[in-house]
Amino acid sequence: MTAVPGSPSxxxxxxxxxxxxxxxxxGTASKALTGNGRMxxxxxxxxxxxxxxxxFRPNQHAQSLHTGRSWTVGLMTTDGIxxxxxxVLLGAEDALGAGKISVLLCDTRGDAIREQHHLRNLMDRRVDGIIVTGRRTDPRPxxxxxxxxxxxxxxxxxxxxxxxxxxxxxxxxxxxAVEHLLATGRTRIAHVTGPAHHAAAQDRARHTVELLKHSSxxxxxxxxxxxxxxxxxxxxAAEAVLHIAPDTDAFFCGNDQIARGVADTLRENGLDVPGKVAIVGYDNWDIMALACRPPLTTIDTxxxxxxxxxxLRLLDAIGSRPEPGRHTVPCRLVVRESS
Amino acid sequence: MTAVPGSPSxxxxxxxxxxxxxxxxxGTASKALTGNGRMxxxxxxxxxxxxxxxxFRPNQHAQSLHTGRSWTVGLMTTDGIxxxxxxVLLGAEDALGAGKISVLLCDTRGDAIREQHHLRNLMDRRVDGIIVTGRRTDPRPxxxxxxxxxxxxxxxxxxxxxxxxxxxxxxxxxxxAVEHLLATGRTRIAHVTGPAHHAAAQDRARHTVELLKHSSxxxxxxxxxxxxxxxxxxxxAAEAVLHIAPDTDAFFCGNDQIARGVADTLRENGLDVPGKVAIVGYDNWDIMALACRPPLTTIDTxxxxxxxxxxLRLLDAIGSRPEPGRHTVPCRLVVRESS
DNA sequence: CCCGCTTGGGAAAACGTTTTTCTGCCGGAA
DNA sequence: TTCCGGCAGAAAAACGTTTTCCCAAGCGGG
Structure with a gap:
């Protein structure tokens, strides 16, 4: 098909x-769109x-070819989704999508080969940046x-x-968690959590012990x-705790699943929650926290x-204002009926 | 920096x-790589x-600009992830990533404006195809x-x-589910499921009734x-069923959460599962199915x-061999201890 | 009145590939 | 010996932008 001269192709x-x-x-049309140059x-x-x-919508490949930017970031998740x-992924997509940046999804399933493969791919696509996320809080290379x-x-x-x-x-x-339990008058607090070789379990436990020590x-x-x-x-664990220290008046649990298990055992042993014993979970996984009987007070991460x-920090880094280091996001307490 | 003539830039x-x-x-170098032309x-x-x-790794923007293909598909999820x-998303990423196709993630959160926005974006990026996925099984426009x-x-x-x-x-x-229950000698089956206005609940219920009718x-x-x-x-619902039909010997539930609720009630009423009553869930949501007491027999979707x-069907369609229509993937029965 | 400065806009050179066209060259057949 | 066909490889034309340069016109000041 030959386009009529003067008509759009x-x-x-x-x-x-x-x-x-x-x-x-x-050239002038381009200037009008980008805002560069006077007219x-x-x-x-x-x-x-x-x-x-x-x-009209500009061809992004042509733009990217020339400018070297792809308006794309890679989101690499190491452990399934x-x-x-x-x-995490949704939060990132939200913050990025607000601009004109899109997210390329890569799932490595914890496989180093696959990770390398995706990495090459992202570099071939000249992504502007990469976000790496995992399932565990343990540091990764x-x-x-x-x-x-x-x-x-x-x-x-x-x-x-x-x-x-x-x-x-x-x-x-x-x-x-600890301050909340103390504030509601609990002083004999048990801590039940995940594997000792998980940073999340280890860290939360260490802080818990320290914070209790502050209150003697x-x-x-x-x-x-x-x-x-x-x-x-x-x-x-709840059975064990009740056996070792029957006067325990609160459980702080490393996640909501553990907390729910504790709640079930307490109920089956006829111990009133929160009347006699309080429970605080961790994660605020709504499915667990709400289905728990009673609904779980928990820490929202x-x-x-x-x-x-x-x-946002990636955008800063892309704009060459990186702030290296480990940045933390505070948790929130969600009070429900278990405390 | 001026590149020395003859040296790589x-x-x-x-x-x-x-x-x-x-x-x-x-040109010759290109031919060597693409395999086109003789040499x-x-x-x-x-x-x-x-x-x-x-x-050397080819610049994908240049390639895409020329060929019109981006080796990218959009994955639009309408209801969060x-x-x-x-x-679904992981399965798709898996099948596509095997080739050199990457996945652009778009989350519309059920918002039509946002959906349109992402759609424009995907078109601007000249994606090769789009996969749309939602949370419910109800048909969508x-x-x-x-x-x-x-x-x-x-x-x-x-x-x-x-x-x-x-x-x-x-x-x-x-x-x-039904055949499994019948095969294990159950004949007085109750069906507890989700909202009647959900296609998933409606369909499963309809089929269940039909299948029972086949066995009179x-x-x-x-x-x-x-x-x-x-x-x-x-x-x-379990309380209600036990009240209406105390001789019920099996529950087929619309999902694993409901099944777990049923299991809890049966246990608390002293009814042996699976001795006296069997339970079959739906979804094989491992967190629920495995934490259930007893672990849940369920349908894996x-x-x-x-x-x-x-x-794969998207790849076919991209290769201009589309197969229109509604294609189904069969479920699998996962037998655990509740039946 | 002329010169230089500003300003709007056009032409052209990138960006890095793929694909099409073109040019030698060689071998074989007449 | 002279064509002709085929083939390897070079040259050039896309793809659709952005950006850099450049030119012409207008305007004020000397």
Missing amino acids: AGRAKLADVARLAGVSV RPETRQRVLAAVEELD GRFSTP PLKGIEPIPTVYALSPSTDPDDISVVSDDRSGAQL LELATGRVHFGEWSEAWGRR DLSEVGRQAA | AGRAKLADVARLAGVSV RPETRQRVLAAVEELD GRFSTP PLKGIEPIPTVYALSPSTDPDDISVVSDDRSGAQL LELATGRVHFGEWSEAWGRR DLSEVGRQAA
Whole structure:
């Protein structure tokens, strides 16, 4: 098909069509759109009108080819897209999508080969930046071979302190929980949490013990109960705690599943919650917290805020104002009926 | 910095550098890489060696600009990224990432404005195709204004039968559940499920009734118990069923949360599961199914397979071999201790 | 009245590929 | 020996922008 001279070519309108319709050159049309360079307001109006009329949308590949920017960031999740990475991911998408930046999703499933593969791919696409997120809060080794690309680690910080990391503040979480329990008159607090080799469990436990010490208190059972992140463990641990220290008047649990297990055991042992014993969970996983009987007081880790912050800091880094280091997002206390 | 003539220019190697090193023209180098056109094997080897040496990676923007393909598909999720869309999304990412296609993530949060916004964005990026996924199985209106872009609807089918949709087969799910219960000698089966205005609840219920009729059976309580997708509803409904039809010997539940609520109530009423009453859930949401006491027999909807299929059918459509219509992915029965 | 400065706008050179066209060259057949 | 066909490879034309340069006109001041 030969286009009639002077008429827009077939298919999508291109800048040349706009220019022709507005009676200016391509360069001028471009200037009108980008705002660079000077021109009579009237001319700009003509161009804008032509854009409107033809429903012109610039070809991003052409733009990117020339400017070297792709208006795209890679979002690398190392461990599937689970309960934890999802809100981070959404927060990031939210903060980025507000601009004209889009998110390329990469799932490595914890496989180093796959991670490298995706990395190459992202570099081939000349992404403007990368956000790396994981499932655990344990630090992870930084990506290799991405020298020039700004990167932010969310949720799982980088082991390199010169990288930019955004994490949830475990200390504030422990503090909110402990202070809340103390404020409601509890003093014999047990702590049941996940595996000792998980940073999340370890950190929350350490802070809990420290904070109690500030009030000259100790854990009800004299020690932290490390185990698994499961309801079953919560049930078993609750039995054990009741056996060791029957006068325990509060459980602070490492996550909501454990808390729910504890709640079930307490109920089945006829112990009134929150009348006799209070329970505080962690994560504010609504499915768990609301289905618990009674509904669970818990710590909200605000992961979508972690994602948003990561995105904003990435934008800063892309704009060459990086702020290296580990940044924390505070937790929030959500009070329900278990305390 | 002025590049020394004959030496690779600063920064990333470009095809011209490769060509220079191999002693051929740019065009020839390109042919060596794409495999188009004829050339002496030896020449090709020289080019390949140069590629290796310079670690050359083609600029995708330049490629896309010329070919019109972006090697990118948009993944539009209409309802946040929840429990249901996540596996679909991962399945799709898996199937696509195997090739060199990447996934652009768009979250509309059920907002039509935002959907339109993302759609424009995807079109501006000249994506090769779009996968649309939602949280509910209810049909959704097709995207508007994407004439030339191949699109596949996953999980939530399009209302237009000429579109390509991939959904989980509710009928096979109901069938697996009912046949399993019948096979284990249950005949007085109750059905507790979600809201009547959800297609998922409606469809599963309809098929269940039909399948029972084939065996000349009826529901134990004479009707379907519609309610909510929650444990609390499961508990309430179980009480009601036991009151109406105390001889009920099996519960088929619309999802795993309801099933878990039912299990709790049965246990608290001293009814042995599976000795006296069997329970079958739906979704195989491991967190629920495994934490249930006893662990739940349930229907696995194989959502990641839905995602994979959607991706494969999208690839077909991109390759202009579309197969319009609603395609189903069969469910699987996962037997645990509740039946 | 002329000169230089500003200002609007056009022409053209990038950006890095792919694809099409074109040019030698070689071998084989008449 | 002279064509002709085929083939390897070079040259050049896309793809659709942005940006840099350049020119012409207008205007004020000397």
